[in-house]
Amino acid sequence: MRVNLSLFNSLVDLAIPLRCIKCGTILGDKEGLCPICWPHIPFISKPFCACCGLPFEFDIDEDALCGPCSYERPLYTTARSVFAYTEGSRDLILKFKHMDALSSVPLFAHWMARSMGEMEGALCLPVPLHWTRLFMRTYNQAALLAREIARLKGWMYTPSLLVRKRRTPSQGYLSKKDRIKNVERAFAVPEIKKHHVFGKTTILVDDVFTTGATLNACSKVLLKAGARSVHALTLGRVVRGQQIF
Ligand SMILES: [Zn+2]
Numbered sequence: 001m002r003v004n005l006s007l008f009n010s011l012v013d014l015a016i017p018l019r020c021i022k023c024g025t026i027l028g029d030k031e032g033l034c035p036i037c038w039p040h041i042p043f044i045s046k047p048f049c050a051c052c053g054l055p056f057e058f059d060i061d062e063d064a065l066c067g068p069c070s071y072e073r074p075l076y077t078t079a080r081s082v083f084a085y086t087e088g089s090r091d092l093i094l095k096f097k098h099m100d101a102l103s104s105v106p107l108f109a110h111w112m113a114r115s116m117g118e119m120e121g122a123l124c125l126p127v128p129l130h131w132t133r134l135f136m137r138t139y140n141q142a143a144l145l146a147r148e149i150a151r152l153k154g155w156m157y158t159p160s161l162l163v164r165k166r167r168t169p170s171q172g173y174l175s176k177k178d179r180i181k182n183v184e185r186a187f188a189v190p191e192i193k194k195h196h197v198f199g200k201t202t203i204l205v206d207d208v209f210t211t212g213a214t215l216n217a218c219s220k221v222l223l224k225a226g227a228r229s230v231h232a233l234t235l236g237r238v239v240r241g242q243q244i245f
């Protein structure tokens with residue numbers, strides 16, 4: 001029997017009213033945030049650092065870099081995030097990270113896709129989880145976002161181009177210096193996949209930008225494999241060195 005999926009989906013939509021992704025208030029036919037929660041999400045907009053996307057508090061030249069990026073330019077060309085990680089936005093990330101709040105994937109991916117310009121022929125891939133962590137969690141939330149973003153932007157979704165070679169302890173309570181040490185040599189582009197990366201613009205997707213150490217470590221191996229450039233894209237971004245987990 002053939003099932004009319006669009007009709008089926010419409011019926012499901014009618015049966016399950018869409019709720020605010022933060023507080024759960026019923027929104028009717030509109031997906032997203034209710035008017036009470038919306039102002040509590042600190043969406044990032046210009047001005048921000050041309051490289052790492054750190055928001056600036058005052059208007060400044062579009063090419064301006066923040067202090068750390070001027071001191072030592074990260075290996076990714078740009079990093080962009082949808083909102084700052086604050087008390088207000090914290091539960092959106094945590095729900096997504098640790099609970100099965102997967103219904104938010106299309107909305108989050110839509111927000112993330114809007115944060116990036118057009119990059120024709122780009123490869124889109126998630127920061128990989130070690131297989132043991134993937135086994136415990138059953139899904140890599142960054143991969144779900146990357147797949148949907150690739151679809152929205154017309155990029156090629158290439159999750160197997162980057163692998164995590166060794167399991168790294170949770171980054172949560174480490175200083176920036178220890179985080180860098182923690183993720184160094186954790187990632188690799190498999191030898192037989194290197195020719196796929198060569199000369200390509202790559203979009204690296206993760207849920208949160210904390211210090212940028214993980215994204216930088218991934219960028220290092222992608223560039224070494226011959227990628228033309230790496231652009232990082234995350235949902236949340238820690239601002240001013242907050243600890244989050
Ligand atoms: Zn709400």
Ligand SMILES: [Zn+2]
Nearest residue numbers: 049052066069
């Ligand atoms: Zn910066």
